[in-house]
Amino acid sequence: MFNWGKSSKLKKDFEEKILECIDSLYNLALRMTQHKQDAEDLTQEAVLRAYRFLTKFEEGTNFKAWIMAILRNVFINEYRRKTKEPQKIEFEKVEDFITIPEISGVQEEIFTENIKSSIDKLPEELRTTIILFYAEDFSYKEIAKIMDVPVGTVMSRLYTARQALKRQLSAYEKERKS
Secondary structure, three states, rough: OOEEEEEEHHHHHHHHHHHHHHHHHHHHHHHOOOHHHHHHHHHHHHHHHHHHHHHHOOOOOHHHHHHHHHHEEEOOOOOHOOOOOOOOOOOOOOOOOOOOOOOOOOOHHHHHHHHHHHHHOOOHHHHHHHHHOOOOOOOEEEHHHHHHOOHHHHHHHHHHHHHHHHHHHHHHHHHHHH
């Protein structure tokens, strides 16, 4: 993946890998922050930190998982720092940047209208886990590494998130039928 011998080659390899996953980074950042400007800032900070610590990247490992872990760590650190600041409110509608596989038994019309809202209502840990699994196609093991939790925790969070989404979407469907 990276040629550690020459710095110009290293920079070029890094830029190529970043370009391959920048959309995924931004999409995850947007889902985590739920604010466009914060997502842009978070993505930029994660890329800068990845470049700064590029020598710590172990050749042969999953670059996308590595940088997603950096992004999540930056988010957590920023979240802790900002807990005392007033919450920002985004008035513009945010486009839905991810696709989630269809949940059986729920009509596609209800699904497309309400899935983003349902995902956004999930706690951060569940929201991030479900996005990494469905939108970014990471395995349980990769998600566990990104989120720095055991694989069993990832499985539990996915189950809990799915159940919460099914309940919310079922409620939307019942509401629509009445």
